[in-house]
Amino acid sequence: xxxxxxxxxxxxxxxxxxxxxxxxxxxxxxxxxxxxxxxxxxxxxxxxxxxxxxxxxxxxxxxxxxxxxxxxxxxxxxxxxxxxxxxxxxxxxxxxxxxxxxxxxxxxxxxxxxxxxxxxxxxxxxxxxxxxxxxxxxxxxxxxxxxxxxxxxxxxxxxxxxxxxxxxxxxxxxxxxxxxxxxxxxxxxxxxxxxxxxxxxxxxxxxxxxxxxxxxxxxxxxxxxxxxxxxxxxxxxxxxxxxxxxxxxxxxxxxxxxxxxxxxxxxxxxxxxxxxxxxxxxxxxxxxxxxxxxxxxxxxxxxxxxxxxxxxxxxxxxxxxxxxxxxxxxxxxxxxxxxxxxxxxxxxxxxxxxxxxxxxxxxxxxxxxxxxxxxxxxxxxxxxxx
Amino acid sequence: xxxxxxxxxxxxxxxxxxxxxxxxxxxxxxxxxxxxxxxxxxxxxxxxxxxxxxxxxxxxxxxxxxxxxxxxxxxxxxxxxxxxxxxxxxxxxxxxxxxxxxxxxxxxxxxxxxxxxxxxxxxxxxxxxxxxxxxxxxxxxxxxxxxxxxxxxxxxxxxxxxxxxxxxxxxxxxxxxxxxxxxxxxxxxxxxxxxxxxxxxxxxxxxxxxxxxxxxxxxxxxxxxxxxxxxxxxxxxxxxxxxxxxxxxxxxxxxxxxxxxxxxxxxxxxxxxxxxxxxxxxxxxxxxxxxxxxxxxxxxxxxxxx
Numbered sequence: 001x002x003x004x005x006x007x008x009x010x011x012x013x014x015x016x017x018x019x020x021x022x023x024x025x026x027x028x029x030x031x032x033x034x035x036x037x038x039x040x041x042x043x044x045x046x047x048x049x050x051x052x053x054x055x056x057x058x059x060x061x062x063x064x065x066x067x068x069x070x071x072x073x074x075x076x077x078x079x080x081x082x083x084x085x086x087x088x089x090x091x092x093x094x095x096x097x098x099x100x101x102x103x104x105x106x107x108x109x110x111x112x113x114x115x116x117x118x119x120x121x122x123x124x125x126x127x128x129x130x131x132x133x134x135x136x137x138x139x140x141x142x143x144x145x146x147x148x149x150x151x152x153x154x155x156x157x158x159x160x161x162x163x164x165x166x167x168x169x170x171x172x173x174x175x176x177x178x179x180x181x182x183x184x185x186x187x188x189x190x191x192x193x194x195x196x197x198x199x200x201x202x203x204x205x206x207x208x209x210x211x212x213x214x215x216x217x218x219x220x221x222x223x224x225x226x227x228x229x230x231x232x233x234x235x236x237x238x239x240x241x242x243x244x245x246x247x248x249x250x251x252x253x254x255x256x257x258x259x260x261x262x263x264x265x266x267x268x269x270x271x272x273x274x275x276x277x278x279x280x281x282x283x284x285x286x287x288x289x290x291x292x293x294x295x296x297x298x299x300x301x302x303x304x305x306x307x308x309x310x311x312x313x314x315x316x317x318x319x320x321x322x323x324x325x326x327x328x329x330x331x332x333x334x335x336x337x338x339x340x341x342x343x344x345x346x347x348x349x350x351x352x353x354x355x356x357x358x359x360x361x362x363x364x365x366x367x368x369x370x371x372x373x374x375x376x377x378x379x380x381x382x383x384x385x386x
Numbered sequence: 387x388x389x390x391x392x393x394x395x396x397x398x399x400x401x402x403x404x405x406x407x408x409x410x411x412x413x414x415x416x417x418x419x420x421x422x423x424x425x426x427x428x429x430x431x432x433x434x435x436x437x438x439x440x441x442x443x444x445x446x447x448x449x450x451x452x453x454x455x456x457x458x459x460x461x462x463x464x465x466x467x468x469x470x471x472x473x474x475x476x477x478x479x480x481x482x483x484x485x486x487x488x489x490x491x492x493x494x495x496x497x498x499x500x501x502x503x504x505x506x507x508x509x510x511x512x513x514x515x516x517x518x519x520x521x522x523x524x525x526x527x528x529x530x531x532x533x534x535x536x537x538x539x540x541x542x543x544x545x546x547x548x549x550x551x552x553x554x555x556x557x558x559x560x561x562x563x564x565x566x567x568x569x570x571x572x573x574x575x576x577x578x579x580x581x582x583x584x585x586x587x588x589x590x591x592x593x594x595x596x597x598x599x600x601x602x603x604x605x606x607x608x609x610x611x612x613x614x615x616x617x618x619x620x621x622x623x624x625x626x627x628x629x630x631x632x633x634x635x636x637x638x639x640x641x642x643x644x645x646x647x648x649x650x651x652x653x654x655x656x657x658x659x660x661x662x663x664x665x666x667x668x669x670x671x672x673x674x675x676x677x678x679x680x681x682x683x684x685x686x687x688x689x690x691x692x
Contacts, residue, residue: 040509042617044517175662202662206621208612209407211400211542212656219393219657233519233613244530244537270521272528 029069031328031338033321034092036078036085036103036113042205043080043231046105046128046313049264051075053310053317054102056296056303061325069328071321078104082112089113093120099335100125102320105313107131107178114139122335123342125323127316130262131177132185135362141335143342143361145319145352147283149178151366152260153185155281156227159371160186161193163383164256164279166224168196170217172238173229175202182229182260198223207234210241218245227258232267235259239274249277261369264311268378278374279383284312284352287380288368296351312352319350392535397653403542405649406549407611410604411619412626412633412641413552414597420636421573421593424493427500428478430619430626431507432471432598436605437614438515439463439470441522456525464548464606471602475595478503483594484587511616524610545607552600553642559596569593573636628672634682643683 035054037047054073061071074096078085085104092098093116101117104110105128117124118139126134126144130152135144160166171186173179179202187197198220201213217223226248228235243251250257250273259267259280268275286297286309296318300310310318326348327341348355353368372380415429440463447466448459482499526540560566571579572589580586605619612618629648633640648668655667675682 040512040517042517042615042621044512045519045615048517201660204662204665206624207661207664208608208618208621209400209404211403211538212397212653213661215393215396215400215653216657219389233615236519236521237611237613240527244539246537272523 029067029333030072031066031069031100031324031333032096032098033071033073033324034089034096034098034101034103035073035075036088036092036101036109037075038080038105038109039075039077041079041081043106046080047077049311049313050105050128050317052300052304053314053319054321056299056314057318057321057325059303060299061321064325064329066325066328067331067333069333071324071328074098078109078113080104080106080109082108085109086112086116089116093117093122098122099333100324100338102127102317102324105129106176107134107181108176110134111177114142117141123338125320125342127320128313129178130260131181133177133181135360139361141339141361143339143357143363145323145350145355145363146316147261147366147369148362149181149185151362151369152281153182153227154189155369155371156258156260157186157188157190157193157195159279159281160225160227160256160258161190161195164225166195166256168198168221168223169225169227170198170220170223170255171200171227171229172213173200173202174231174234175204178262179229183227186227203230203234205231205234208237210234210238211244213238214241214245214247217242217247223247223255225256225258227260229260229262231262232264232270235263235267236271236274239271239278243274248274250274261312264313265309266311268374268380272378275374275378276376279371280374281369282312282372282380283369284310284315285368285370285372285380285382286310287382290349290368292349293351315351319352319355322350323348323355393657396536397657398650399536399538399542401650401653402646403538403545403649404652405646406546407604407608408622408625408629408649409642409645410545410549410552410600410607411622412629412645413556413638414600414604415626416630416633416636416638416641417556417593417597417600419630420638421569422496422590423636424496425500426597427497427623428503428507429500429597429601430623431504431511432474432601432619433605433608433622434511434616434619435474435507436467436471436602437522437609437612437618438511438520438605439602440467440606440609441520441614443467444524445522460524460526460610464603467602467606468599469602471605472595472599474602475598476591478598479591479594484591487587487590508616508620515616517615520614522609522614527610541607541610545611548603548607552603553638556596556600556638565589565592625668628668632672632675632683634684637682637684640682640684 037050038044039047076088078088100123102125107129110126110129118141124142127146130149132149171183173183242248246253248255248257257278261283327338330341332338332341346356354365355363356365358364371383375381418426443466444459444463448454448462486496526544529540568584568589572586576586629644633644652664655664
């Protein structure tokens with residue numbers, strides 16, 4: 001009898017213990033946000049900048065009324081690697097049980113986690129990958145606020161042909177899904193308009209010296225434009241090598257180097273005079289007068305230092321939290337309702353423009369995307385090309 | 387100069403410059419193998435430490451605190467990187483390699499230890515310096531020298547000059563100094579060298595310090611050329627290993643020839659085949675060498691290697 005009493009008490013106690021977290025969870029209205037970013041490895045600067053943007057947004061969102069809900073964020077290192085991202089997202093799904101996952105930055109890693117999140121019916125909000133496949137594979141739970149390869153490369157091709165009068169091009173791109181998609185996104189319309197691609201030159205992320213590549217381009221004859229799709233570090237060295245070989249304007253040549261939204265603010269000062277004449281498409285422009293942009297910059301500087309200027313990576317990450325908060329404010333409380341609210345969202349203003357998702361989950365509003373040209377003092381001159 | 391000839395000369399110049407950079411990275415690697423019969427996976431991170439040491443000395447200490455001009459600051463940073471590499475070599479040897487040697491461990495443990503040192507250094511630098519790429523601009527990298535249609539940067543002249551000087555100094559040290567001869571004796575037979583009054587531990591420590599100092603200088607030369615992050619060295623180490631294997635593991639002459647050959651072959655691969663095929667060509671060379679001539683380009687008796 002005594003044993004039976006002890007068993008009953010133990011059972012009751014363990015039941016209370018087991019049920020307690022659920023009771024707390026039920027009272028604590030939380031939307032769980034998993035953030036997969038490269039925190040280690042060569043792409044880790046994405047993660048550092050992304051975390052800055054998210055932390056800042058979380059501080060601001062915490063003060064807002066989200067129908068009694070709060071956002072709970074868990075950062076995970078996915079290292080820009082498909083393998084690590086796959087393992088990480090499985091673990092996050094199992095342990096943290098997120099309602100939405102923000103990430104990854106690199107296209108290859110984003111593609112790797114998309115089918116897993118789709119199967120788990122958890123929303124993936126992407127703010128840094130360009131590969132077309134992410135929103136062209138029929139996933140219902142994938143949303144992307146970053147312009148895809150076509151949205152970036154088609155305007156580049158049009159501006160090259162129609163505004164710059166370019167008829168010849170050499171396309172330079174890293175050997176990744178992102179680089180390949182961007183390169184193809186430029187080549188097809190440029191050739192269709194009557195332009196000629198003299199060479200498509202790809203390279204791995206481990207290539208550091210671009211002198212031989214610049215020499216080869218110099219040997220191809222007159223090149224009007226050089227659309228380039230690489231990460232910032234390689235882009236800087238590439239520009240310097242092209243200037244040294246007198247291929248581009250920055251080195252006294254006639255070719256115009258063109259770049260994508262990939263490039264963060266600050267590239268021009270890092271590349272120095274080699275960047276002069278560089279024409280690129282930008283989405284987040286710190287010189288833009290919209291109130292939300294200037295408020296963001298002010299808050300960013302107050303938190304991280306008055307001498308710092310946020311990049312598009314900071315801004316895109318910041319925007320993901322604003323977007324999730326807006327969905328929650330509109331009544332979303334789990335993955336399904338977040339997906340529903342995202343699908344309904346129209347013209348929602350963020351620092352990187354306005355968000356309206358199309359049927360594939362791709363932001364279709366490119367109203368703030370525009371072109372800038374690097375001047376002799378390395379400042380940006382806005383070009384009236386959209 | 388006809389266009390084709392100019393192009394060939396230009397790519398050869400590019401290749402020699404690139405080859406000299408590779409040689410600078412690979413020399414320390416082959417030196418350690420030649421004497422210790424040990425592969426040092428942390429070598430790439432010694433290169434990165436040298437690059438960061440040079441960066442901070444050139445951009446913070448020399449120009450801001452000492453008021454040196456940019457060029458003077460950068461040249462001073464080469465010396466600082468050499469020192470930083472040497473000090474790191476002393477520390478790593480004292481903390482890791484020497485205790486392992488004292489315990490007479492097998493060949494595997496020091497090898498694993500070098501991987502541990504590599505991960506430690508990489509993540510230590512990541513914690514200290516962060517992941518955002520540093521812009522290490524030497525005034526020499528911005529200066530372009532033009533000889534007719536041929537161009538190269540003043541930085542590339544410095545790279546070639548330092549590589550030649552380092553090779554000459556190393557050769558002179560090995561051939562004409564007592565310590566150099568002792569080092570070769572240890573490479574030949576550690577026990578017999580000990581019986582002849584040579585302190586093998588001291589010689590091994592010296593080897594690690596020299597190799598680390600070379601890695602430091604290589605880092606200072608690479609800094610203004612590459613994208614400087616805590617992972618800079620890691621992007622070069624696979625190529626450096628390929629060069630060391632092609633040249634004959636532990637053979638300095640072979641490493642120099644292989645380094646230059648790989649640099650030149652890379653430049654012409656970019657020109658005529660495509661930059662995306664560089665690794666394919668280099669590693670096809672490596673496999674061919676392993677199959678046809680596993681001892682490397684220059685196969686000598688081990689004692690002649692270093």
